[in-house]
Amino acid sequence: xxxxxxxxxxxxxxxxxxxxxxxxxxxxxxxxxxxxxxxxxxxxxxxxxxxxxxxxxxxxxxxxxxxxxxxxxxxxxxxxxxxxxxxxxxxxxxxxxxxxxxxxxxxxxxxxxxxxxxxxxxxxxxxxxxxxxxxxxxxxxxxxxxxxxxxxxxxxxxxxxxxxxxxxxxxxxxxxxxxxxxxx
Amino acid sequence: xxxxxxxxxxxxxxxxxxxxxxxxxxxxxxxxxxxxxxxxxxxxxxxxxxxxxxxxxxxxxxxxxxxxxxxxxxxxxxxxxxxxxxxxxxxxxxxxxxxxxxxxxxxxxxxxxxxxxxxxxxxxxxxxxxxxxxxxxxxxxxxxxxxxxxxxxxxxxxxxxxxxxxxxxxxxxxxxxxxxxxxx
DNA sequence: GTCTATAACAAGATAGAC
DNA sequence: GTCTATCTTGTTATAGAC
Numbered sequence: 528x529x530x531x532x533x534x535x536x537x538x539x540x541x542x543x544x545x546x547x548x549x550x551x552x553x554x555x556x557x558x559x560x561x562x563x564x565x566x567x568x569x570x571x572x573x574x575x576x577x578x579x580x581x582x583x584x585x586x587x588x589x590x591x592x593x594x595x596x597x598x599x600x601x602x603x604x605x606x607x608x609x610x611x612x613x614x615x616x617x618x619x620x621x622x623x624x625x626x627x628x629x630x631x632x633x634x635x636x637x638x639x640x641x642x643x644x645x646x647x648x649x650x651x652x653x654x655x656x657x658x659x660x661x662x663x664x665x666x667x668x669x670x671x672x673x674x675x676x677x678x679x680x681x682x683x684x685x686x687x688x689x690x691x692x693x694x695x696x697x698x699x700x701x702x703x704x705x706x707x708x709x710x711x
Numbered sequence: 712x713x714x715x716x717x718x719x720x721x722x723x724x725x726x727x728x729x730x731x732x733x734x735x736x737x738x739x740x741x742x743x744x745x746x747x748x749x750x751x752x753x754x755x756x757x758x759x760x761x762x763x764x765x766x767x768x769x770x771x772x773x774x775x776x777x778x779x780x781x782x783x784x785x786x787x788x789x790x791x792x793x794x795x796x797x798x799x800x801x802x803x804x805x806x807x808x809x810x811x812x813x814x815x816x817x818x819x820x821x822x823x824x825x826x827x828x829x830x831x832x833x834x835x836x837x838x839x840x841x842x843x844x845x846x847x848x849x850x851x852x853x854x855x856x857x858x859x860x861x862x863x864x865x866x867x868x869x870x871x872x873x874x875x876x877x878x879x880x881x882x883x884x885x886x887x888x889x890x891x892x893x894x895x
Numbered sequence: 896g897t898c899t900a901t902a903a904c905a906a907g908a909t910a911g912a913c
Numbered sequence: 914g915t916c917t918a919t920c921t922t923g924t925t926a927t928a929g930a931c
Contacts, residue, residue, distance in 0.1 A: 675860070675876040679863020679864070685814060739924080
């Protein structure tokens with residue numbers, strides 16, 4: 528009897544595929560190959576390819592937000608850690624799964640579309656909460672703008688391997704999160 | 712004998728499909744349906760689906776840059792017109808074809824990948840040229856950052872229909888292009 | 896240039912044995 | 914939980930008539 532493949536492993540590999548190839552470009556066959564299963568065996572763990580989107584984004588949100596410093600006592604540290612995590616992932620992987628899925632899922636997969644919307648809304652809200660705890664003005668708007676700038680910078684990583692725009696986006700992000708800290 | 716379908720029409724419809732569904736998600740059958748042809752007839756006009764990427768992006772670059780004010784005599788006007796065109800397209804269509812293709816084409820379609828890289832490099836260079844004519848500092852870097860910020864803002868249009876981040880990105884873009892104009 | 900017909904293949908998903 | 918086998922559909926692309 529063969530060792531059962533951990534579900535976490537499947538979701539992690541699915542994330543790699545979605546990030547690199549997008550929703551349409553990722554196939555259940557490729558995923559099965561990566562985890563050493565037959566394609567059909569995936570369907571005993573997940574009802575459909577579409578359902579993988581929610582799993583992938585739930586894992587990613589958890590990776591991003593778990594164990595952050597408490598915004599109430601260390602808003603600046605929470606902000607810097609969060610921005611750092613996002614930027615590190617973009618640098619290491621070259622792109623964002625969430626953005627690829629945001630562009631890649633359509634009304635034909637409404638559950639996946641909802642999962643994407645929910646993912647970004649939660650991430651933005653977590654960012655806004657930190658900014659608010661740090662007494663930054665317009666936290667919701669600034670959170671959305673900051674996330675957009677980080678995401679947009681992945682364009683240059685993907686097309687040219689240029690990390691410059693991401694680094695600039697990180698600098699701007701750290702600056703807006705510094706309000707309330709000692710003056711510079 | 713039936714009227715021949717203009718090639719421009721096919722490329723325009725291909726652009727809509729690529730923008731909405733991405734490279735993998737767009738099918739030659741869908742494209743054929745849109746222009747009123749059989750899928751097979753497309754192959755007398757284009758050697759492959761991959762070749763459409765270059766055509767679509769060439770058309771888009773032309774739409775974006777054609778007839779701009781001369782940067783040498785009106786850098787501020789050229790910049791404002793260019794940013795306005797990009798932003799209008801993003802607002803009207805909700806997303807950017809170029810970004811969808813940047814994420815969506817892989818090493819398996821190297822010609823398409825090169826077309827995407829070339830598209831963004833040319834657009835950035837055109838923006839940098841305008842900034843340089845307007846005596847803005849670090850034109851190449853600022854051009855790349857500006858384009859990244861506009862692109863990133865489409866995340867919120869796609870997921871939530873929120874135009875706020877795009878409008879903020881436009882404001883920042885117009886600000887950096889105002890250097891050299893009368894002080895504010 | 897467009898058509899009909901078809902090739903050659905890969906996709907997501909299901910049934911039932913072990 | 915994983916397997917073999919199979920179904921159904923959709924994909925890009927080609928051959929040849931008109």
